[in-house]
Amino acid sequence: MSTAAIADKRSSSLRGASLPKWSPYAIALGSLALAILIGTLGGLHSRIQWGLIAGILFILGTYGISARVEGRRQAKDRVATSLVWVAFLLAVVPLVSLVWTTAQRGVKVLDVYFLTHSMGVVADTEPGGGIYHAIIGTLQQVGLATLIGAPIGVLTAIYLVEYGRGRLAQAITFFVDVMTGIPSIVAGLFILSLMLIFKLQPFGFAGSLALAILMMPVVVRSTEEMLKLVPNELREASLALGVPKWRTILKVVLPTSIGGITTGIVLSVARIAGETAPVLLLVFGNPFINNNPFEGAQASLPLYIYQQYANSAGSGAAYDRAWAASLTLIAFVMILNLGARGIARWKAPR
Amino acid sequence: MDISTHKTHAGAPAPTPQPAATRTTQRKHAARGAARGAARGTTRPGDRIFLGLSRGAGILLLLTMAAIAVFLTYRASLAISQDHGNFLTTFEWNTNQQQPVFGIAVLAFGTVVSSIIAMVVAVPVAVAIALFLTHYAPRRLSGPISYVIDLLAAVPSIVYGLWGALILVPHMNGLFGWLNDYLGWTGVFSWEGGAPRSMLTVGILLAIMILPIITNVSREVFRQVPRMHEEAALALGATRWEVIRMSVLPFGRSGVISASMLGLGRALGETMAVATVLSPSFLIKASLLDPGGGTFAQNIASKFSEATEFGRDALIASGLVLFVITLLVNGAARLIIARRKEYSGANA
Amino acid sequence: MAKRIDVSGLTAYYGAHKAIEDISMTVEPRSVTAFIGPSGCGKSTFLRTLNRMHEVTPGGRVEGKVLLDSEDLYGAGVDPVAVRREVGMVFQRPNPFPTMSIFDNVAAGLRLNGNYKKSELADIVEKSLRGANLWNEVKDRLNKPGAGLSGGQQQRLCIARAIAVEPKVLLMDEPCSALDPISTLAIEDLMGKLKEQFTIVIVTHNMQQAARVSDRTAFFNLAGMGQPGRLVELDDTERIFSNPSVQATEDYISGRFG
Numbered sequence: 001m002s003t004a005a006i007a008d009k010r011s012s013s014l015r016g017a018s019l020p021k022w023s024p025y026a027i028a029l030g031s032l033a034l035a036i037l038i039g040t041l042g043g044l045h046s047r048i049q050w051g052l053i054a055g056i057l058f059i060l061g062t063y064g065i066s067a068r069v070e071g072r073r074q075a076k077d078r079v080a081t082s083l084v085w086v087a088f089l090l091a092v093v094p095l096v097s098l099v100w101t102t103a104q105r106g107v108k109v110l111d112v113y114f115l116t117h118s119m120g121v122v123a124d125t126e127p128g129g130g131i132y133h134a135i136i137g138t139l140q141q142v143g144l145a146t147l148i149g150a151p152i153g154v155l156t157a158i159y160l161v162e163y164g165r166g167r168l169a170q171a172i173t174f175f176v177d178v179m180t181g182i183p184s185i186v187a188g189l190f191i192l193s194l195m196l197i198f199k200l201q202p203f204g205f206a207g208s209l210a211l212a213i214l215m216m217p218v219v220v221r222s223t224e225e226m227l228k229l230v231p232n233e234l235r236e237a238s239l240a241l242g243v244p245k246w247r248t249i250l251k252v253v254l255p256t257s258i259g260g261i262t263t264g265i266v267l268s269v270a271r272i273a274g275e276t277a278p279v280l281l282l283v284f285g286n287p288f289i290n291n292n293p294f295e296g297a298q299a300s301l302p303l304y305i306y307q308q309y310a311n312s313a314g315s316g317a318a319y320d321r322a323w324a325a326s327l328t329l330i331a332f333v334m335i336l337n338l339g340a341r342g343i344a345r346w347k348a349p350r
Numbered sequence: 351m352d353i354s355t356h357k358t359h360a361g362a363p364a365p366t367p368q369p370a371a372t373r374t375t376q377r378k379h380a381a382r383g384a385a386r387g388a389a390r391g392t393t394r395p396g397d398r399i400f401l402g403l404s405r406g407a408g409i410l411l412l413l414t415m416a417a418i419a420v421f422l423t424y425r426a427s428l429a430i431s432q433d434h435g436n437f438l439t440t441f442e443w444n445t446n447q448q449q450p451v452f453g454i455a456v457l458a459f460g461t462v463v464s465s466i467i468a469m470v471v472a473v474p475v476a477v478a479i480a481l482f483l484t485h486y487a488p489r490r491l492s493g494p495i496s497y498v499i500d501l502l503a504a505v506p507s508i509v510y511g512l513w514g515a516l517i518l519v520p521h522m523n524g525l526f527g528w529l530n531d532y533l534g535w536t537g538v539f540s541w542e543g544g545a546p547r548s549m550l551t552v553g554i555l556l557a558i559m560i561l562p563i564i565t566n567v568s569r570e571v572f573r574q575v576p577r578m579h580e581e582a583a584l585a586l587g588a589t590r591w592e593v594i595r596m597s598v599l600p601f602g603r604s605g606v607i608s609a610s611m612l613g614l615g616r617a618l619g620e621t622m623a624v625a626t627v628l629s630p631s632f633l634i635k636a637s638l639l640d641p642g643g644g645t646f647a648q649n650i651a652s653k654f655s656e657a658t659e660f661g662r663d664a665l666i667a668s669g670l671v672l673f674v675i676t677l678l679v680n681g682a683a684r685l686i687i688a689r690r691k692e693y694s695g696a697n698a
Numbered sequence: 699m700a701k702r703i704d705v706s707g708l709t710a711y712y713g714a715h716k717a718i719e720d721i722s723m724t725v726e727p728r729s730v731t732a733f734i735g736p737s738g739c740g741k742s743t744f745l746r747t748l749n750r751m752h753e754v755t756p757g758g759r760v761e762g763k764v765l766l767d768s769e770d771l772y773g774a775g776v777d778p779v780a781v782r783r784e785v786g787m788v789f790q791r792p793n794p795f796p797t798m799s800i801f802d803n804v805a806a807g808l809r810l811n812g813n814y815k816k817s818e819l820a821d822i823v824e825k826s827l828r829g830a831n832l833w834n835e836v837k838d839r840l841n842k843p844g845a846g847l848s849g850g851q852q853q854r855l856c857i858a859r860a861i862a863v864e865p866k867v868l869l870m871d872e873p874c875s876a877l878d879p880i881s882t883l884a885i886e887d888l889m890g891k892l893k894e895q896f897t898i899v900i901v902t903h904n905m906q907q908a909a910r911v912s913d914r915t916a917f918f919n920l921a922g923m924g925q926p927g928r929l930v931e932l933d934d935t936e937r938i939f940s941n942p943s944v945q946a947t948e949d950y951i952s953g954r955f956g
Binding site: 048049074080083085087090094095102151152155158159160162163164171172176177180182184186189192196213216217220244245246267270271273280281302305322323326330333334 | 400408410421475476481590620650651662670677
Binding site: 583588597600 | 749756780781796797798810863
């Protein structure tokens with residue numbers, strides 16, 4: 001049969017023709033030069049377009065040259081490699097720009113005064129003012145949400161892992177999944193519908209309730225994962241000593257997994273701290289300091305950013321404040337994230 | 351013998367060593383025993399209280415879900431019954447007038463279109479980055495980059511929104527002009543030269559926003575591809591790309607799908623990033639480049655402050671639709687994953 | 699079409715750790731050569747240097763020469779992908795592609811290498827499956843997933859996949875260690891048949907197996923924990939098992955250590 005045919009279709013040597021190691025760089029330089037040439041001659045002003053043209057030229061050039069010298073399979077491999085690199089570099093641009101712009105513009109008005117004063121009577125279009133009231137609002141709303149959401153989430157997870165069998169547990173598992181997918185604004189609308197029924201005006205705690213709804217499924221999921229990691233031998237050892245189940249859970253299971261559970265809670269706090277939509281609907285925003293989350297409109301950091309942007313009528317001062325508040329918020333979220341990782345590492349079973 | 355007695359009747363030490371094989375059944379027994387015992391009042395009060403608390407928390411969670419559905423539907427029905435337009439097909443949102451007219455057609459269109467753009471842009475790029483991190487990048491580079499992408503996934507959406515409105519929007523002019531010049535004839539990419547606060551910009555911003563999430567999950571999936579599958583392809587003389595196509599992508603497919611669905615869920619419900627970037631109108635336009643259109647979440651955020659009580663109910667009605675859509679997307683994702691698992695034989 | 703392998707002065711590393719040191723040997727074509735030795739002596743590592751799979755492991759590095767009919771696998775400009783097409787490999791655990799059918803699994807290597815007509819492809823798949831003594835068991839379910847076969851069948855499927863691309867050499871890394879005795883026997887029978895066409899190198903922990911299937915046997919050993927593995931001796935299987943020239947080989951074979 002076709003042994004001869006097969007042998008023909010394959011190169012008889014191990015030494016296929018191949019491009020030198022520096023060829024990708026050469027092709028990259030060449031396509032960049034060509035793109036600049038096309039850009040200047042064609043009168044294209046946007047540097048982004050130059051970059052796109054260079055990227056396309058690079059991929060086409062790689063394929064063409066490699067297919068000619070090394071064959072189609074190698075060419076495909078090279079194109080895949082360059083596509084992956086191009087995709088990575090393309091994605092890096094906006095993400096780096098986001099972090100860089102926030103940091104660079106944020107430090108402009110970010111100082112002690114900014115952190116310790118409210119907007120008070122400062123008009124949105126004027127310079128001055130600060131985010132003290134918004135920080136207070138965020139801390140209170142997120143704190144209250146955590147006080148509600150974290151215990152319910154942890155207890156639910158304990159029920160699912162330690163007790164849960166049968167229909168009820170299945171239903172809870174399913175709806176925790178569903179709840180994870182609820183958009184934050186829908187959680188806000190739910191609390192809003194209650195406020196409409198009871199004729200309530202916006203106040204901080206209403207926002208906390210919506211945030212707690214967003215937090216609970218996340219806490220349940222992460223706590224469940226952590227509890228499942230606790231080996232059954234530990235539980236049995238304790239039960240066999242005659243320790244009642246609830247004390248086994250409190251004294252053996254929870255302490256073993258406390259690091260992971262805390263990490264999960266901190267990460268979920270970081271997530272709800274940045275939520276804007278429910279706060280916009282339920283807490284409304286307030287330029288003055290309001291230390292009472294149970295009465296009257298409050299501010300919050302994400303909401304402050306939005307309102308500085310939206311109500312500023314293009315004023316540079318308001319944009320500066322929005323960037324500074326963004327930087328503060330990102331710093332807050334990053335500290336929580338890094339803290340959570342720290343806890344995870346510190347409490348990790350050794 | 352009845353194992354559950356040992357576990358639930360506190361204080362009685364279990365005399366026999368219990369074989370590992372019966373562990374699960376034991377736990378089942380213990381749980382059931384506890385439940386039965388609680389009913390009869392024979393267990394310790396501590397056990398009863400603790401079980402009650404944890405089960406209560408679970409039930410509270412279920413009640414919350416039910417309450418969300420019930421109250422949203424109730425308030426929505428108040429509004430829809432007064433709607434003088436067709437709630438599904440009207441291209442208008444006037445809730446403050448004597449005879450209110452409002453409909454979700456534009457919002458549904460805008461939500462779907464912006465999410466589709468976001469997915470089309472984000473999924474391939476995210477998969478490519480995940481491959482880059484697991485199969486292409488030097489190891490010294492891939493660790494720190496993964497870490498940074500983890501952190502980026504935690505950046506609040508309002509910050510993406512601010513960045514999008516102040517930085518991304520001005521930078522879109524060049525791309526829009528170019529698209530209009532070369533692809534304007536399609537209609538989809540024609541541009542009248544207005545500020546680029548359009549569906550395409552929204553879609554791209556959403557893509558940037560969900561990129562870190564999809565990348566993270568996909569990266570984890572690709573990392574779990576068993577080494578022996580990759581070696582099987584390598585030993586046949588596959589190039590790196592062929593190894594990825596033959597073993598990495600098929601193995602990771604369901605994971606990538608669920609990651610994408612996660613991202614889609616975010617994109618569908620995203621409020622602030624859309625509200626800051628889009629300049630909304632109640633029109634459906636063929637062009638993705640001209641400003642206009644709207645999404646459910648964006649419309650709620652921008653119409654909320656001037657809405658009367660009735661207007662708020664109308665917004666709740668549109669939120670209910672969004673809620674149902676996200677439920678359907680999540681359900682579909684779960685179905686796809688469950689079915690893929692049967693076929694893939696990944697566990698074999 | 700089988701080729702001779704000449705190894706000289708081969709040393710392989712995992713990062714800074716030297717796994718095998720200064721190995722030289724010749725593997726004759728159309729024969730079965732068995733590698734035996736205690737765990738950790740580097741026989742699998744050595745096997746993986748013969749088709750440049752060792753360098754796939756992070757930190758893997760090789761020094762020395764491996765000549766395949768006078769062409770150095772580690773020479774400048776040699777494409778490792780081309781090497782692996784010439785030198786096929788079967789792994790310890792059967793690893794068919796889980797998402798592909800039986801047919802596609804066998805055709806996987808061919809599809810990489812060029813355009814075959816449908817009938818051509820079907821011919822080669824049948825021939826390879828017959829060659830792996832699997833055809834009669836699977837001919838009615840070629841479109842079913844390969845993962846649905848038994849362990850022994852999966853391993854023979856992997857052999858069919860490897861021989862479908864007609865390599866010059868077939869490397870087998872403990873191909874039977876995950877299999878039951880009956881499947882093992884089937885694969886041992888198969889090796890006797892395959893050596894008419896290929897150069898076969900097999901790593902095995904099972905000395906009876908080495909004695910049964912191989913023409914020549916190489917014994918590897920290491921001086922101690924953390925020391926690199928070395929080739930102790932290579933000779934006709936009969937001689938190794940009856941009258942080895944090195945004391946360590948005799949000790950190992952008679953079960954005094956390892």
